[in-house]
Amino acid sequence: MNKDIEVESWRHILQNALTNRSFLLGAIISGAIILMALLSLFWTPYDVTKLVIVNRLKMPSAEFWFGTDHFGRDIFSMVMVGARNSIAVALVAVGIGVIIGVPLGTWAAAKRGFVDEALMRFNDLVFAFPALLSAVIITAIFGPGAINAIIAIGIFNIPVFARLSRGAALSIWPREYIMAARVAGKSRTRITIEHIIPNIANILIVQITIQFSLGILAEAGLSYVGLGTQPPLPSWGRMLFEAQTMMSFAPHMAIFPGLAIVITVLGLNLLGDGLRDALDPRLRRSR
Amino acid sequence: MALLQIKDLSLTIGDDVILKGIDLTLEPGEIRGIVGESGSGKSMTAFSIMQLLPNGSDTSGSVMFDGKELTQASEKQMCGLRGDDLAMIFQEPMTALNPLKTIGDQVAEGIRLHGNVNARQAREQAAEILEHVGLLAAEFPLNRYPDQLSGGQRQRVLIAIACAMRPKLLIADEPTTALDVTVQAKILKLLKSLVDEYQMGLLLISHDLGVVAEVADSITILKQGKVVEQGPTLDVLRQQKHAYTRQLAEASSHQPVRLTKPVLSADAGDTTPLLEVRDLIVTYPRTRKHLFDRPDPLEAIDDLSFKIYPGQTTALIGESGCGKSTLARTILGLQQPASGEIFFSGDKIIPGTPQAMQQARQDMQIVFQDPYGSFNPRHKVARLVGEPLHLRPELGKEQRMDMVEQALRSVGLGSGDLDKFAHEFSGGQRQRIAIARALVTQPKLIIADEPVSALDVSIRAQILDLLSNLRDAYSIAYLFISHDLSVVRAFCDEVMIMQSGKILEQGPVDQVFDSPEYDFTRELLDAAPRLDKYI
Numbered sequence: 001m002n003k004d005i006e007v008e009s010w011r012h013i014l015q016n017a018l019t020n021r022s023f024l025l026g027a028i029i030s031g032a033i034i035l036m037a038l039l040s041l042f043w044t045p046y047d048v049t050k051l052v053i054v055n056r057l058k059m060p061s062a063e064f065w066f067g068t069d070h071f072g073r074d075i076f077s078m079v080m081v082g083a084r085n086s087i088a089v090a091l092v093a094v095g096i097g098v099i100i101g102v103p104l105g106t107w108a109a110a111k112r113g114f115v116d117e118a119l120m121r122f123n124d125l126v127f128a129f130p131a132l133l134s135a136v137i138i139t140a141i142f143g144p145g146a147i148n149a150i151i152a153i154g155i156f157n158i159p160v161f162a163r164l165s166r167g168a169a170l171s172i173w174p175r176e177y178i179m180a181a182r183v184a185g186k187s188r189t190r191i192t193i194e195h196i197i198p199n200i201a202n203i204l205i206v207q208i209t210i211q212f213s214l215g216i217l218a219e220a221g222l223s224y225v226g227l228g229t230q231p232p233l234p235s236w237g238r239m240l241f242e243a244q245t246m247m248s249f250a251p252h253m254a255i256f257p258g259l260a261i262v263i264t265v266l267g268l269n270l271l272g273d274g275l276r277d278a279l280d281p282r283l284r285r286s287r
Numbered sequence: 288m289a290l291l292q293i294k295d296l297s298l299t300i301g302d303d304v305i306l307k308g309i310d311l312t313l314e315p316g317e318i319r320g321i322v323g324e325s326g327s328g329k330s331m332t333a334f335s336i337m338q339l340l341p342n343g344s345d346t347s348g349s350v351m352f353d354g355k356e357l358t359q360a361s362e363k364q365m366c367g368l369r370g371d372d373l374a375m376i377f378q379e380p381m382t383a384l385n386p387l388k389t390i391g392d393q394v395a396e397g398i399r400l401h402g403n404v405n406a407r408q409a410r411e412q413a414a415e416i417l418e419h420v421g422l423l424a425a426e427f428p429l430n431r432y433p434d435q436l437s438g439g440q441r442q443r444v445l446i447a448i449a450c451a452m453r454p455k456l457l458i459a460d461e462p463t464t465a466l467d468v469t470v471q472a473k474i475l476k477l478l479k480s481l482v483d484e485y486q487m488g489l490l491l492i493s494h495d496l497g498v499v500a501e502v503a504d505s506i507t508i509l510k511q512g513k514v515v516e517q518g519p520t521l522d523v524l525r526q527q528k529h530a531y532t533r534q535l536a537e538a539s540s541h542q543p544v545r546l547t548k549p550v551l552s553a554d555a556g557d558t559t560p561l562l563e564v565r566d567l568i569v570t571y572p573r574t575r576k577h578l579f580d581r582p583d584p585l586e587a588i589d590d591l592s593f594k595i596y597p598g599q600t601t602a603l604i605g606e607s608g609c610g611k612s613t614l615a616r617t618i619l620g621l622q623q624p625a626s627g628e629i630f631f632s633g634d635k636i637i638p639g640t641p642q643a644m645q646q647a648r649q650d651m652q653i654v655f656q657d658p659y660g661s662f663n664p665r666h667k668v669a670r671l672v673g674e675p676l677h678l679r680p681e682l683g684k685e686q687r688m689d690m691v692e693q694a695l696r697s698v699g700l701g702s703g704d705l706d707k708f709a710h711e712f713s714g715g716q717r718q719r720i721a722i723a724r725a726l727v728t729q730p731k732l733i734i735a736d737e738p739v740s741a742l743d744v745s746i747r748a749q750i751l752d753l754l755s756n757l758r759d760a761y762s763i764a765y766l767f768i769s770h771d772l773s774v775v776r777a778f779c780d781e782v783m784i785m786q787s788g789k790i791l792e793q794g795p796v797d798q799v800f801d802s803p804e805y806d807f808t809r810e811l812l813d814a815a816p817r818l819d820k821y822i
Contacts, residue, residue, distance in 0.1 A: 176661035177671075180724065183619050184675040185648045198665045 023274020029267025046074035078234035090215030097157020105165030123159040139227035168200035209272035296348035320499030323509035324743035374449035378461035380441035391429025439470035472814035497816030541748035543755035550599035560594035567627030589788035605785035652725035656737035658717035662709035715746035
């Protein structure tokens with residue numbers, strides 16, 4: 001019965017997810033990166049702010065797993081700390097998108113009419129600018145730094161979540177249980193909180209993982225052009241930038257932060273794909 | 288030799304046994320009705336013949352069609368048969384047509400595939416067959432798109448597609464269930480005439496004994512994948528040898544007992560009406576044709592007035608699109624009227640203050656048609672049923688729980704069900720939960736929007752009994768929206784016949800049904816299939 005599709009419980013969804021290969025692989029990769037980032041809060045093999053010139057440009061070895069950079073800093077330690085920065089920036093940026101975008105989108109869906117039109121046209125306006133380019137403009141105006149990078153990336157997550165949650169909410173509003181809630185005299189806000197958001201949460205979760213990986217890419221991009229995380233804190237993007245001039249004789253300086261970005265984004269995308277399959281039974285059955 | 292001979296057909300899908308040894312024969316020119324409740328295997332029998340079964344199904348037994356064994360046929364052989372000698376039409380004419388192709392193309396497609404003709408000939412044949420099923424070329428040229436047609440017209444297009452190659456066997460799976468009664472009568476007549484003309488066999492799958500009694504020569508009654516009884520329609524329905532046949536027939540013409548006296552408006556005197564609607568007009572904006580277009584609004588409800596007295600059950604009958612549901616939404620305050628007034632127990636609620644509406648809402652609840660869509664899938668029964676208690680914030684948590692439990696008990700469910708999700712219940716039980724939700728604030732008026740039309744007949748009878756008992760016990764008034772005239776006759780005190788946003792006539796049920804004033808009412812009454820004519 002296709003009518004029973006939408007009533008899957010969260011436990012059921014989790015069971016589906018756990019039997020899904022890309023979800024599992026994505027979860028393992030993302031989990032490992034997050035663990036590494038958390039670990040860097042307490043311990044790294046070497047201090048990343050200390051310059052030891054004698055150790056400069058060492059190749060990967062048992063002593064320095066990923067080698068060292070031109071200031072003698074341990075690249076493995078820097079990748080660990082960089083993970084922390086990337087995740088923090090992406091997390092907060094997605095958080096801004098969700099916390100502002102979802103209420104805006106569900107509000108537009110609940111109100112319709114002028115509010116809806118105005119919000120969505122404004123969304124279109126924000127969407128019309130290439131996100132990364134505008135982030136560059138914002139950080140260029142307000143000055144480089146992690147906080148401004150977060151704000152810049154966050155602003156471009158708002159319309160993504162607003163549009164998505166509006167569309168999903170619009171498909172829930174005409175349902176009869178919403179009618180029943182309105183007959184029970186509940187306000188639009190209350191209906192949105194009690195009925196709409198729990199029923200669009202699955203779609204939002206998938207989008208969160210995707211935006212999260214895009215956030216990590218954006219942070220790396222901003223740091224690469226020097227507008228993201230500032231020295232002495234290491235960041236994957238700036239490590240790539242610094243490695244650029246030394247590619248011919250110290251390729252490890254570029255390879256490891258590059259790999260870190262690729263693996264993290266891959267892991268998050270796999271996680272998102274797996275979640276989407278687990279949450280959308282039609283896709284699952286056709287596979 | 289029989290056109291179709293099914294012998295000992297069994298089907299399992301995964302671990303579920305769907306069909307258990309079905310035997311069935313069909314002669315050319317015969318209409319055989321297959322009747323059963325949901326889950327009886329009616330549709331799966333059809334899909335077994337077409338070999339369109341879902342993955343993981345396992346069949347045994349034999350399906351002989353026109354001298355060919357279909358269970359052994361390859362997919363390629365089946366593709367040659369489907370749409371040529373074997374054709375099928377479905378319940379939902381709205382989704383069975385491709386919205387991006389013209390009706391002419393869709394009919395011609397099958398003719399080209401099987402007919403060995405060129406595109407021009409195929410279009411000529413398509414035009415012929417469309418004319419034959421009643422879509423005259425002058426009115427319905429081939430380049431019409433499905434969205435420009437009504438439900439009945441789309442079903443005619445589907446019949447044209449199915450019959451274009453003059454199939455030997457046509458399977459119709461609930462072909463008229465989604466249609467209005469007057470349209471249903473016309474479609475059934477068309478099918479019957481096509482069967483006579485082409486001498487094809489027709490398997491008419493239906494849940495409605497009345498429909499089958501009207502057109503079928505023979506009948507097969509299925510229950511849980513088994514044939515309960517079969518034979519010539521009238522013999523089976525009149526003799527009712529099997530207990531299940533009797534049960535189905537009784538449930539189909541079930542009359543709930545009304546213990547209290549019917550409430551008639553004529554006897555009301557100066558009692559304050561519970562609900563009074565005065566000169567109500569509701570409009571919808573039409574879509575703009577261009578930027579500066581100011582189209583006249585569409586009048587969904589056009590100057591409508593009526594009264595419902597306390598404890599009265601008033602039926603609202605009309606065809607789809609006549610404004611029945613819009614009226615319900617307007618009374619509940621979910622839709623703003625363009626003009627007019629609505630009074631509840633003498634208080635003006637529309638137009639009125641939000642407080643007045645909120646007050647009236649405690650006494651006014653709704654039960655919907657679809658027992659699947661009317662619950663938030665993520666909430667448990669306790670929360671679902673308790674939702675309207677939001678209107679009474681003065682109640683404590685325990686009082687709320689008491690009221691929820693009481694409402695559940697009065698619909699025949701227990702406190703053990705409080706902690707379950709809606710999807711753990713059957714369709715009939717869900718409708719009970721929906722009624723419990725409507726009852727929990729102890730309302731004086733329940734608007735029931737087709738509350739039994741999505742249910743199997745035996746469950747329909749139970750729910751009607753329940754609604755009737757509740758009416759006796761709590762003297763609830765109902766606004767009972769329905770297209771099913773037999774249910775209305777059995778259940779309601781008064782009836783309003785609605786056509787294009789207006790009330791055509793109203794009065795006590797017997798009066799309107801026995802001596803209708805308008806042709807439209809008479810047509811509606813004549814078109815409704817009546818089982819009692821045949822038993």
